[in-house]
C-alpha cells in the first residue's frame with residue numbers, strides 16, 4: 001500500500017528515545033557488561049543512568065531494576081513518530097523491522113543510494129503500524145556483531161502493536177504505562193490479557209564482579225553468558241550446596257527457596273489469566289529454542305487448526321507471539337513457579353532461564369518471596385478482572 005493512502009484514524013503517537021551507555025549488571029553476583037548500551041525514553045535517561053551507576057559502584061555490582069530493553073506500544077492504524085537522540089560520538093539509529101516507513105527518511109540505516117538515516121545527534125523517524133504483533137528495533141549505525149558493535153551490548157528494543165482501541169496498564173498498580181516489558185492489555189470488546197515481552201540474546205561481553213572473564217568452576221575454562229532481557233542466571237553462580245547428589249538436582253539448583261529468584265525478569269499472573277508472550281531474539285549470533293514448561297500455544301496463533309507446541313526455535317532478529325492456551329496455569333490450573341528457558345542446554349546453563357510466577361490468590365502486600373522479600377500489593381481490581389473472568393468459565397469452554 002502506498003504510504004500516502006495509509007488508513008490512519010487521526011492518531012499519531014510520539015516517542016522520544018535516547019541511546020545511553022552504562023555498565024549493565026546482569027545479576028546480583030556482579031556479572032556485568034562495562035560497555036552496556038540501551039534505548040530509554042528520553043525523560044527517563046538521567047534517572048536510569050544515575051540509578052545504574054549507583055548500583056554498579058557497590059562492593060559487588062548490582063543490577064538496576066529499570067535497566068531493561070525498551071518496549072513501546074501502539075495500536076493498529078497509528079502513525080508513530082520517534083525522535084531519536086544520543087551523545088555517544090558515533091553514528092547510531094533505530095531500524096524497525098516489520099512496520100511500514102519511508103526508506104529514505106526512516107530506515108535508520110546507511111545503505112546503497114538511499115539517504116543516510118543514522119545520526120550523530122538527533123533524527124526523527126515515522127513508522128506506520130499496519131498489523132498486530134511484536135516487532136524488533138535495533139541500531140543499524142553499526143551493524144557488526146563483534147564486541148566493537150552495538151548489538152551485543154544491548155542496543156535493541158521492540159514495539160508491540162495492539163488491536164485498534166487497546167490501552168496498556170501497569171500490571172502492578174493499574175496506571176497507564178508508557179513503556180515496559182510487562183503490561184496488562186485492555187480492549188473495549190476483546191478479553192484483557194497479560195503481555196510479557198521476553199528478549200533472548202547471547203554471546204555477551206561479560207566480566208565478573210572482579211572485572212575478570214568468568215570461568216566455569218568445573219572446568220576452569222572461560223564461561224559464556226546468555227541472557228534474557230539484560231539479565232542472566234548462569235549456574236556457575238549457583239554451586240551445589242554439598243557434594244551429596246541429593247543436593248545437586250534441578251529441583252535444588254533452580255529453586256528460589258535455595259538460591260533466591262533468578263535474575264531475568266519474572267512475569268506474574270493469576271491462575272487463568274489470558275496471557276501472551278511476545279518473544280524477541282535481540283541478538284545477532286545464535287538460534288535458540290524457547291521452551292515453557294506446563295503450557296502450550298499454537299504455532300500460528302490465529303489458526304485454530306495449527307499445531308500445538310511448547311517450544312519454538314527463534315533465530316536472530318525474529319519475533320513471535322505465543323498466545324498461551326487456557327491462560328496462566330493451563331487447563332489444569334497449575335500455580336506456582338513455572339520455568340522457561342533456552343532448550344539448548346549450554347545456553348540454559350550459561351544463564352538463559354527464568355520463571356513465570358502464577359498465583360492462586362490475590363497478593364495483597366502481605367506475602368513474601370522465598371528469600372523473605374516482601375511482595376508488593378497488586379491492584380485488586382486488575383488481578384480479579386483478569387483472573388475471575390476466565391476462572392469462572394466452565395473448563396470445557398476455556
Ligand SMILES: [Cu+2]
Pocket residue numbers: 287288289342343344347348352
Ligand atoms: Cu539458546
